Amino acid sequence: MAKHDTPLLDELEKGPWPSFVTDIKRQAEKNPDCWDILGILELSFRDKITHWKHGGIVGVFGYGGGIVGRYADVPKEYPGVEHFHTVRVNQPASKYYSTENLRHLMELWDKHGSGMTNMHGSTGDIILLGCRTEALEPFFWDLTHELGQDLGGSGSNLRTPANCLGESRCEWSCYDTEELCHHLTMHYQDEIHRPAFPYKFKFKFSGCANDCVAAIARSDFAVIGTWKDDIRIDQAAVKEYVAGNIPANGGAHSGRDWGSFSIKKEVIDLCPTNCMWMEGDELKIDDTECTRCMHCINVMPRALRPGAQGGASILIGAKAPILDGAQFATLIFPFIEISAENEFENVIEIIENVWDWWMEVGKNRERVGETMQRVGLPTFIKVMGIDPIPQHVKEPRSNPYVFWEEEEVEGGFDRSVEEFRKRHAA
Amino acid sequence: MGYDPEKPMVDRITDLGPPHYSKFHPPVIAKNKGKWLWHEITQPGVLVHKAESGDECWTVRVGGARLMSTEHIYELCDVADAHCDGYLRFTTRNNVEFMVDDKAKVQPLLDDLASRGNKFPVGGTGAGVTNIVHTQGWVHCHTPATDASGVVKAVMDELFDYFVTMSLPAQVRIALACCLNMCGAVHASDIAILGVHRKPPMIDHSRITGVCELPLAIASCPLGAVKPAKATVDGVEIKTVKINNDRCMYCGNCYTMCPAMPLADPEGDGIAILVGGKVSNSRTSPKFSKLVIPFLPNTPPRWPETVEAVKNIVEVYAKDARKYERVGEWAERIGWEKFFEKCNIPFTIKSVDDYRLAYDTWRTTTNFKYTNAIK
Numbered sequence: 001m002a003k004h005d006t007p008l009l010d011e012l013e014k015g016p017w018p019s020f021v022t023d024i025k026r027q028a029e030k031n032p033d034c035w036d037i038l039g040i041l042e043l044s045f046r047d048k049i050t051h052w053k054h055g056g057i058v059g060v061f062g063y064g065g066g067i068v069g070r071y072a073d074v075p076k077e078y079p080g081v082e083h084f085h086t087v088r089v090n091q092p093a094s095k096y097y098s099t100e101n102l103r104h105l106m107e108l109w110d111k112h113g114s115g116m117t118n119m120h121g122s123t124g125d126i127i128l129l130g131c132r133t134e135a136l137e138p139f140f141w142d143l144t145h146e147l148g149q150d151l152g153g154s155g156s157n158l159r160t161p162a163n164c165l166g167e168s169r170c171e172w173s174c175y176d177t178e179e180l181c182h183h184l185t186m187h188y189q190d191e192i193h194r195p196a197f198p199y200k201f202k203f204k205f206s207g208c209a210n211d212c213v214a215a216i217a218r219s220d221f222a223v224i225g226t227w228k229d230d231i232r233i234d235q236a237a238v239k240e241y242v243a244g245n246i247p248a249n250g251g252a253h254s255g256r257d258w259g260s261f262s263i264k265k266e267v268i269d270l271c272p273t274n275c276m277w278m279e280g281d282e283l284k285i286d287d288t289e290c291t292r293c294m295h296c297i298n299v300m301p302r303a304l305r306p307g308a309q310g311g312a313s314i315l316i317g318a319k320a321p322i323l324d325g326a327q328f329a330t331l332i333f334p335f336i337e338i339s340a341e342n343e344f345e346n347v348i349e350i351i352e353n354v355w356d357w358w359m360e361v362g363k364n365r366e367r368v369g370e371t372m373q374r375v376g377l378p379t380f381i382k383v384m385g386i387d388p389i390p391q392h393v394k395e396p397r398s399n400p401y402v403f404w405e406e407e408e409v410e411g412g413f414d415r416s417v418e419e420f421r422k423r424h425a426a
Numbered sequence: 427m428g429y430d431p432e433k434p435m436v437d438r439i440t441d442l443g444p445p446h447y448s449k450f451h452p453p454v455i456a457k458n459k460g461k462w463l464w465h466e467i468t469q470p471g472v473l474v475h476k477a478e479s480g481d482e483c484w485t486v487r488v489g490g491a492r493l494m495s496t497e498h499i500y501e502l503c504d505v506a507d508a509h510c511d512g513y514l515r516f517t518t519r520n521n522v523e524f525m526v527d528d529k530a531k532v533q534p535l536l537d538d539l540a541s542r543g544n545k546f547p548v549g550g551t552g553a554g555v556t557n558i559v560h561t562q563g564w565v566h567c568h569t570p571a572t573d574a575s576g577v578v579k580a581v582m583d584e585l586f587d588y589f590v591t592m593s594l595p596a597q598v599r600i601a602l603a604c605c606l607n608m609c610g611a612v613h614a615s616d617i618a619i620l621g622v623h624r625k626p627p628m629i630d631h632s633r634i635t636g637v638c639e640l641p642l643a644i645a646s647c648p649l650g651a652v653k654p655a656k657a658t659v660d661g662v663e664i665k666t667v668k669i670n671n672d673r674c675m676y677c678g679n680c681y682t683m684c685p686a687m688p689l690a691d692p693e694g695d696g697i698a699i700l701v702g703g704k705v706s707n708s709r710t711s712p713k714f715s716k717l718v719i720p721f722l723p724n725t726p727p728r729w730p731e732t733v734e735a736v737k738n739i740v741e742v743y744a745k746d747a748r749k750y751e752r753v754g755e756w757a758e759r760i761g762w763e764k765f766f767e768k769c770n771i772p773f774t775i776k777s778v779d780d781y782r783l784a785y786d787t788w789r790t791t792t793n794f795k796y797t798n799a800i801k
Binding site: 008009011012014015016017018019020021023024026027030034037041044045046047048049050051052053054055061062063070084086090091092093094095096097098099100101102103106107109110115116117118119120121122129130137138140141142144145147148149150162164165167168169170171173176178182185186189190193209210211212213214216217218246247249250251252253254255256258266270272293294295298299301302305320321322323324325326328364365 | 427428429431434435437438439440441442443444445446447449450451452455459460462463464465466467468469470473475483485489490491492493494495496497498499500502503506507512513514515516517518520522525544545546547551552553554559561562563564565566567568569570573575576579580582583586589591592593594597603606607608609610611612613614642645646648677679681683685688690691692693695705706707708709710712714724726727728749750781782783
């Protein structure tokens with residue numbers, strides 16, 4: 001039986017898209033506290049403003065993250081959501097689940113919390129939405145003891161890493177994203193749970209330049225798959241595409257009549273480097289000119305595959321606009337091999353180089369991309385101990401304001417103006 | 427046994443991390459990992475992946491609200507138990523994927539999903555609109571300038587046909603963030619729905635002493651609009667801050683640092699629309715979303731102005747763009763002046779950048795197109 005009238009929210013039960021209002025009402029039949037979620041949300045719909053207070057420091061013993069405190073500013077009217085803390089549970093890599101695991105986790109959440117969730121949060125965690133302070137430790141006990149699972153990150157720490165599903169179900173992945181994600185998540189448990197950084201730090205792992213996990217836009221440390229050798233071509237399949245026997249772009253455009261497939265218009269002319277051409281009925285690629293953008297492979301997945309020599313590019317410093325404006329990640333390592341055999345030690349070495357420096361010079365609440373902006377890319381390249389290469393920039397600088405080290409300039413900076421004046425009267 | 431509040435540290439377990447992903451791979455995934463050959467979308471929401479072994483993995487993708495109950499999740503599990511050997515997965519855009527190892531198992535799965543009302547719409551693949559990535563909004567966040575789940579529901583109701591078909595020039599990624607913090611990272615989306623404030627913060631002098639570190643609040647402002655000040659509270663002079671309203675651009679970073687500086691407001695808050703971002707490196711480099719509509723009001727429960735604005739952009743794009751062109755690639759090919767003309771969106775001074783690196787967006791060529799903006 002509904003506890004509050006919700007005429008505004010009821011409008012969101014109409015329409016073809018699944019309704020979260022209908023879903024919360026269903027949950028409220030089981031957990032009456034959920035009526036107060038609807039009640040306080042209806043109040044916000046009426047008032048056009050949030051009714052959640054700022055902050056509230058809560059957590060579990062020994063961790064500095066994983067729980068986000070939240071309190072209602074109208075607790076008397078909506079006591080079921082007086083405390084409504086968020087619990088972030090670290091998702092398994094690639095977000096596959098067994099129903100056994102998922103049911104068990106949800107049973108724990110029904111026992112300790114509201115039963116509402118986000119599957120998943122923007123960073124990747126399982127978000128359990130709404131529990132009381134006194135439920136946090138019992139939930140954490142059950143999570144660790146019954147399920148062997150753990151919380152994710154929040155605050156100025158390593159946030160829960162996330163990956164695209166990679167080799168598990170995608171033919172384009174140039175390295176094993178889920179293994180790298182899982183390995184580093186386990187390797188850096190301390191950094192995830194105990195904030196010690198200037199600000200948040202995110203890892204994201206995409207298997208190719210399509211970047212399904214938005215690593216280049218959203219992560220401080222982006223590992224994006226690419227390859228070193230040549231695109232693999234199946235010329236027989238090329239002929240099938242040209243003949244119109246296989247749908248282009250994996251069938252993604254089948255809802256409209258775009259006319260018959262044209263390999264020239266749809267593949268060759270759209271190649272950003274113009275490195276493809278036909279010789280008779282064979283497709284040719286000058287791989288030395290290719291930037292591996294994925295377009296041709298996307299359009300003809302049965303004929304073209306990424307090269308066999310896979311690895312990844314490392315890009316550093318992406319973030320949303322707060323505070324200095326949005327940044328994409330900057331290419332720092334064009335190609336590295338990614339191998340579980342050496343326990344990803346080359347990746348770990350790069351990460352720790354970045355952290356050692358950023359923890360030293362980063363200001364409070366400064367993302368690493370902002371620190372890079374502040375000190376400049378030349379300084380960051382030196383910090384990383386690598387040689388500058390043209391791949392680090394879109395184009396060379398257009399101003400001449402170059403810093404020179406004193407030892408780079410013959411004779412150094414110290415000069416005698418008296419000596420100078422002997423030859424050059426003022 | 428269970429948690430004992432008298433002995434919180436006894437038998438405590440920490441730093442376990444997540445379970446190993448391999449425990450949750452469906453058998454066809456576990457067997458063929460790293461050995462996939464190609465894929466095809468056979469109908470909206472249904473994909474087949476072919477492995478070197480000859481095995482096939484058929485995936486049915488369903489959309490839905492990211493805000494979901496345990497009841498809903500148990501029902502997802504029921505479907506996965508009945509059809510998928512007890513496995514399922516979630517995508518990076520909050521869709522759910524059910525996988526089977528035989529084409530013959532697809533139709534019974536689709537029939538089962540269709541029998542459960544409108545809870546599990548099948549789609550979200552290829553050249554269409556997939557699920558909206560979004561944030562918490564009024565349902566759980568303390569800094570939002572708009573709601574999230576409600577706006578998303580209203581927009582997806584209107585764009586539903588684009589979710590269940592693949593008739594657009596390319597995929598259209600829509601994202602919503604309910605304030606400038608952008609937990610939803612909408613800054614690289616084809617269409618971004620962004621909650622914005624328009625009033626400078628108020629100063630709660632009676633609370634500021636207890637809850638704020640003033641130097642942090644002052645330093646938090648990227649434009650130096652927060653200054654030290656004094657005020658009198660109950661006859662006592664206290665140290666506090668004041669706001670230079672002319673400098674404030676309502677980012678809310680000071681409120682994040684100092685709870686005594688609230689800025690949310692029923693009339694001040696609303697939605698900005700940004701378009702033309704992309705994450706993928708395919709063909710062209712990743713692009714930021716650009717601000718084309720600076721403000722639309724918060725009009726719950728169904729935000730008709732925002733719904734109409736998003737739908738209009740999708741429809742003009744659908745008619746005008748070339749095959750494979752993302753919204754941003756289309757806008758750059760025709761020129762942004764043409765984008766505003768074709769979409770019938772008035773260009774305002776608010777779309778001219780005056781923040782950092784603004785000069786990068788000013789036009790420094792004689793090349794332009796004549797549109798209705800030139801009188």
